[in-house]
Amino acid sequence: MYSETVMDHFNNPRNQREIPDADGIGEVGNQKCGDIMRIFLKIHDNVIEDASFQTFGCGAAVASSSMATEMIKGKTLEEAWEISNKAVAEALEGLPPQKLHCSVLAEEAIHAAINNYLEKMGLEPWEEGEGSCAGCSGCGTD
């Protein structure tokens, strides 16, 4: 059901640790599917120097966090903000439809971590664009 890339990131997660002196920490969760994702960022001069995660969740959630942290390292905050769940899912060579929202969780966690950093710096948090949950089967179903 999962691609080889998903399984690789699940079995050998990248950046799976805590950054004790993180500049931004984002935690998002979805009670319904019982997943919680926490992203840590080390930021210097608007650039993400280091990123890591902790995840309580399914295979897709773990792989999405692993891939997402890889993708944002070295990016500016603006570039990282623009990384969509679609891009994460594509980098993972696809996710099963009912697991797409696990990558949404990664996108949301990155946004939360960036906003946490902005708030710490006394800046306005950035606004979420179109609800990422749209098109995800995760929230709606019973």
Add this chain to the structure above:
Amino acid sequence: MENKHEIYLDNAATTRTHPDVVSAMLPYFSLHFGNPSSLYSIARSSRTAIEEARRKVAAALGADEREIFFTSGGTESDNWAIRGIASAHGKKGRHIITTAIEHHAVLHTVEALEKEGFEITYLPVDEYGMVSPESVEEAIRPDTILISVMLANNEIGTIQPVQKIGEIARSHKIIFHSDAVQAIGQIPVDVRTMNVDLLSISAHKFGGPKGVGALFIRRGLRIDPLLYGGAQEQRRRAGTENVPGIVGLGAAIERAAAMMSEKAERMKKLRKRLIDGLLTIPKSRLNGHPTERLPNNVNIIFDYIEGESILLLLDANGIAASTGSACTSASLDPSHVLLACGLPHEQAHGSLRLTLGEETTEADIDYVLGVVPTVVQRLRDMSPLTPKELRTR
């Protein structure tokens, strides 16, 4: 890509069709292939084979042959029992009593009836997943037409006090259905002592083939068909009979009944070894009832970690297990059974179900006991929920 070290501990999802059962089925594909409804002699073998299988199923359930109706599996049996009674007795009343922990084949069927104007009472369960007969009695109303309570739960293995519930149903003259899909071959099932009017079974849960099951319907009970068409099965269930499948069901239930008590003893020993070993992991708990449970069922929660990721890591180690029921593993919903037992959402996602089978050995159990702690630790190290003292890094 099948693993060299393969330990199958998901016998509640499905079982290997036993090779003896397959041998019994084989002649009915290409040799005795006649349509059992046909008149000519080459169809006689199919007809005889079906009736022989019906006798075997009846014998295993303590029923009369004329009370056994073959279906395409547990799901059809459950759907038929509930919808057939709702349709035949809907004029008398529109209230149905069931429990919060039934299989989806029951729950989604009564939900569909709810949309058609039926009222459903979902009985709660205690922390062990047990329904109290008193709660059944209290839920009964003048317009109650059906009570449906499963004999044993597929996720946590809890065995319900079905005999008492049956007595209550009988004393109120209410029709009583029980989903016994998980119980066959594991615990004794007798439709008379259970006081049931309808009972569902499915062959692939006890060494038979997938796609065939049966519904016991007490003689004289009025029920509408679910499948309309030809005159098969005493005109109650249409469709050309799945002759090889029915033969397989007969062979499997006969086999399962013969070896049941010996097997149950062996399962209980292995189960104890497995549960005792797993509970040495800190922050782990057994779901379901400690004693009133299926001999082959183990269901454990490990705090702070999620079910699917345990499964994937176990699979990488050659262990096939499950979280919740297989039928819902494609969906993301937490287990409705664990929620009903009072577990919070995160935990209702996190249980590990290991269901033993006749091929399970002590060595298998020991191997599993070697693998699980490592897997649990690895996931706990990854989880944001794990407290410091349980982390290795």
Add this chain to the structure above:
Amino acid sequence: MENKHEIYLDNAATTRTHPDVVSAMLPYFSLHFGNPSSLYSIARSSRTAIEEARRKVAAALGADEREIFFTSGGTESDNWAIRGIASAHGKKGRHIITTAIEHHAVLHTVEALEKEGFEITYLPVDEYGMVSPESVEEAIRPDTILISVMLANNEIGTIQPVQKIGEIARSHKIIFHSDAVQAIGQIPVDVRTMNVDLLSISAHKFGGPKGVGALFIRRGLRIDPLLYGGAQEQRRRAGTENVPGIVGLGAAIERAAAMMSEKAERMKKLRKRLIDGLLTIPKSRLNGHPTERLPNNVNIIFDYIEGESILLLLDANGIAASTGSACTSASLDPSHVLLACGLPHEQAHGSLRLTLGEETTEADIDYVLGVVPTVVQRLRDMSPLTPKELRTR
């Protein structure tokens, strides 16, 4: 007690499961036995096998894979198509159009809906069992939600003008179902050119196993489930998948499609030889359409004699045949199909159906042509209806 001289001419009732099909199924009983819904790798083979079978069925019907849903047979497919549409679209209208010559799986389902307040129009047929597209158009009302017309009849083999009926249904935006159970492997079936929204098939009619079938559901069509429960089949048809059966369906339909045109040519030659030979018997007539008929179907009335007694005498001579459809041979009703074609009651009891199969040889036909006249004469000599000039004593 199977006869040494065995000629099976009842392929419309059921066919021998082809040994190649059985071989394809075998690994899925005891080796790749995993529950397709499970996550672990040993279940992957079951899952892959099902999807492979789905591709084969889709290819044979000119459909998309996501439009194929596996069922327990033709009866379930028919019941699901009709009841699922009635339930999902019943608010829009409660009128259904079908024909007088449908299989009981359709007729008894709409009769059950009639009791629930639906109105059914049963279209008549001409003497050849043919429905006219004009009559379909005339029957359409503002509250018509479904038209169900079979592709080919199981008793007399008449092939309906389904493509035209589909165009009419489409132009009125009415859902169109066709029971193609008898057509697969005999005539080309393409869901797009037929303009159908729903199409039923059953594996055992074309060399596959009993107890498995499929329903084609056009993408985007709203339909309620018939079986509620687990999340299988895109949440539309619950129940652990009959993996070996589904694999058998896939193998059989691929085989049937590959050999169809060659087989049909051969069948037509044998059919002509058989019909020509039988019609030399005085007071005999062909039922069904002379040309628009299934290549393997022969259905003949011999005046003055009764169906079951022909069958018994043929059986004594090693010939397996049928009168009407096998599913009703347990019942005593005259054929509703022959009645609809305008035959009087006595005759609607008296037809002989011979349906050829891929194993039928010219020698078989010649043997049958040797036996039938004797059998007919014997029964005519016994019958009080037979006029003097046709008696030998």
